[in-house]
Amino acid sequence: MFGECHAHVLMNGTNYRQAVLQHREKPDEAAVRACLEKYQEAEVHFVRDGGDPYGVSKLAARLAPEYGIDYRTPIFAVHKNGHYGSIVGRGFDNLKEFHQRVVEAKKEGADFIKIMTTGLLDFRDHGKVTGTPLDAEEVREMVHIAHEEGFAVMSHTNGVYGVKAAIEAGVDSLEHGNYMDEEAISMLADSHTVWVPTLVTVRNLIGAGRFEDAVLRPIIRQAEKMVSLAYQKKAKVAVGSDAGAYMVPHGTAVRQEYEAFCQILGNTTEVKDWLYSGEQEIRERFRRK
Numbered sequence: 001m002f003g004e005c006h007a008h009v010l011m012n013g014t015n016y017r018q019a020v021l022q023h024r025e026k027p028d029e030a031a032v033r034a035c036l037e038k039y040q041e042a043e044v045h046f047v048r049d050g051g052d053p054y055g056v057s058k059l060a061a062r063l064a065p066e067y068g069i070d071y072r073t074p075i076f077a078v079h080k081n082g083h084y085g086s087i088v089g090r091g092f093d094n095l096k097e098f099h100q101r102v103v104e105a106k107k108e109g110a111d112f113i114k115i116m117t118t119g120l121l122d123f124r125d126h127g128k129v130t131g132t133p134l135d136a137e138e139v140r141e142m143v144h145i146a147h148e149e150g151f152a153v154m155s156h157t158n159g160v161y162g163v164k165a166a167i168e169a170g171v172d173s174l175e176h177g178n179y180m181d182e183e184a185i186s187m188l189a190d191s192h193t194v195w196v197p198t199l200v201t202v203r204n205l206i207g208a209g210r211f212e213d214a215v216l217r218p219i220i221r222q223a224e225k226m227v228s229l230a231y232q233k234k235a236k237v238a239v240g241s242d243a244g245a246y247m248v249p250h251g252t253a254v255r256q257e258y259e260a261f262c263q264i265l266g267n268t269t270e271v272k273d274w275l276y277s278g279e280q281e282i283r284e285r286f287r288r289k
């Protein structure tokens, strides 16, 4: 089975607020163990977390070997204060503070650095991403600082401007990447960045009632087009579901994400090998040096 290249052990796939209440005072070990068991049952032996502010992924990293899981964590994600990202990590105001966050992550045992460079999909306004993206120059400096400290960088990024800025900055993986265009995919293919499109975060919302399907379908179609282009151009792409997000279950979402690729590109050995090689890149780079 594929590994899970994007998960949040903190979140439970159903109720974010409840998950926070459960872990806020102190990470709930029973819940973390139950989550790791789901990966074990699904025969998923590699999990890369996207971080949380409560130390849940830090605890998961300590327990994961008991479940035969190679688990990698950034401990927390790093966002610029006033921009999206506080739900998964710690903030900074300037690059000096960003560097301090990187040093903190290192002290706490991070395997890599997770950064937030843009907001989320805006489901009320097709084609738009919430908030303002970080400036390309700032993203470049952030990635440089993290690399200098010996870390690979996982970047939460949506929208054409943000995606191009992240790729140019040399991020090691690009998470979500909704609303790219053909030029962005060409840049991706010419770079060392691995794209983790987290397709099921939108696909699993169909019929769930939270958003209208008519709003979701164009986003899904657009992602399908970009995934097909990425495959044609042989960009690096890996399977990661954002497990823990609403309607995205731990363990089994890995298969759902893989099946989404098969639906788009065909269920072939070429597709499987292509995705395995993307995962291999992530496994090699996102480890403590």
Ligand SMILES: [Zn+2]
Pocket: 006, 007, 008, 050, 242
């Ligand atoms: Zn995530």
